[in-house]
Amino acid sequence: MRPFSIVTGKPVPLPVDNVDTDQIIPASFLKVVDRRGLAQGLFHGWRFRKDGSPDPGFVLHQPEHEGANVLLVGDNFGCGSSREHAPWALQAWGFEVILGLGFADIFRGNAHRNGLLTVSLTPSRYEALLSQVRADPGAVVSVDLAAQETTFPDGTTEAFEVDAFARYCMLNGIDTLGHLLEQLPAIEEHEARWPARVFAPPTVEEGETE
């Protein structure tokens, strides 16, 4: 994971509430055993027309949003399925920050663990930014994770809340598994106190698969 510092970019407006992870990346793109082809699947149902051709009207296909790294979304973004392919696909497209009114719990956690920052805006800020971006697609915002502050196109700023541990990990480009592994002695102690149920001898049941 790359350390996150300051991200500056032109927000792509997608002012829709309750965008579920099936919209972000449909199930047909989840058949991979790695992270290949995920950018191709991003917002697939919205980026392509019924005949399969790309929809030039969809915001991500507009020339002024080529190379976009900041997305501006509505409320409850990323609801539904827990698929981590959603933040992976957004990152594969080039997004580094998602600004919005609100995010679903599982999505936000998945995004942060991959270094994709989500920033919740106050409703008035959201509306103001949306108008600014619509009036001028070249409008730029800057998101400073260390300072926990967003700078808007008119130069004003707004502080944002972020989970302190996620922030620490993102700023330093470290993942959280290391922290968990350090706790193995405590985990073993817990197992001694509360013996977990063991379900079966570790055997592989033979099915039709071979």
Added chain:
Amino acid sequence: MTRPRTLFEKVWDRHLVEKGTTEGLPSTLYIDLHLIHEVTSPQAFTELEDRGLAVRRPSQTVATMDHSTPTDPAISMRELKVLDPQGAGQLDRLQSNCARHGIQLHSLGSRDNGIVHVMGPELGLTQPGMTVVCGDSHTSTHGAFGALAFGIGTTEVGHVLATQALLMHRPRTLEVRVKGDLGPGLTAKDLILSIIATIGVDGGTGHVIEYTGSAIRALDMEGRMTVCNMSIEAGSRAGMIAPDETTFSYLKHRPYAPTGQEWSELVADWRTLPSDPGASYDRTVTLDAGVLEPMVTYGTNPGMAIPVTGRIPDPEALPRSERAGLAKALGYMGLTSGSRLQDQKVQTVFLGSCTNSRISDLRAAAALMEGKRVASGVRMLVVPGSQRVKREAEEEGLAGVFTAAGAEWRNPGCSMCLAMNTDKLKPGEYALSTSNRNFEGRQGPGSRTFLGSPLTAAATAITGFVTDPREVSP
């Protein structure tokens, strides 16, 4: 006297390896049972192997194949490799990962294979007071046993494989109290659709729901699973129901349930789990089951549900902030404000998914369909949740009722719930589906989904229109 605690707090407290700090360090939570499937696990195994780590507790991990598996009995594994090499590749990968790490796998076609959230409970793997996770948002299903069960991302799947623990902040609690009794023709599905319509698709965000009240206590275990299953559709990662005699009698004699002395000791312990009198929740919402009607969704999220007797709402009648969302949903669904839900024709009926594919769901639908025919021009797919459910339904004659009515009787799997295999709607087609998500394209590109109960699905299959099951006599 210790402070009164909720069910959630009791389960949380006893799994706390390390408590979070006020400076923002998350808590470390011990995980008892980890379920995995082919779609969200491969990258986690790769990560583990890249770091030279082993699966720490393989005997607390159980795998199944369910999401991209074929349900058409005519498709064998060999044919799948030709028809869907990518999907078959994922199944192969799960098989080899499980073999290499000594993980119990219920592979395609094997005796106990099924949808992960049907299989876990019916094998007795899911037990009261446990922590259960899976790389799948409907893991909330297992909360029906008084377990703390929630979906996780693939990175976290790797964390649990490597350590048998997870980092997380303690969620808040939301009590959803349902008083009264469900009327005839109503099911757990109508209840949870009403709850989501009431609190909203993000009404439970940041919270664990505990369902309480007489209407919840009256549900059997399969109904309770239906309710907890859709907690995530209200934004809650987990939903829980306190264990009681209903829970214990369901669990007793299941293959992985404890026996003898151990069983008695555990039951005694489980009886201490329900929320103490006077325990407080961060929020409480109350509903009356007595006034509910069968619920059906008309839009593109599970909160857009109305009584089956209702009319499609008008965006203009909504607060400004919600108008665009409803207008977009109605445009996608091809529905007009003010029209009756019951005038909507369907081309497909799907009875299945981890919400409603258990034996009681199939019994309810079959009772309504016995001696009747699926309407002409309608295709009905009945997909049992597991091999066990399939065998039971065949022995009871339910499968015969469905096939005599003209429905297709399939092999178990997720099937048309997420359309990763060939079970898909055609673009623009309407389906009445007993699954949990009516998102755009969920049942195939351009698919249009009405969510409802197994009874509503059966009634709709018979008439070809969205139908109130109370109007169809068994």
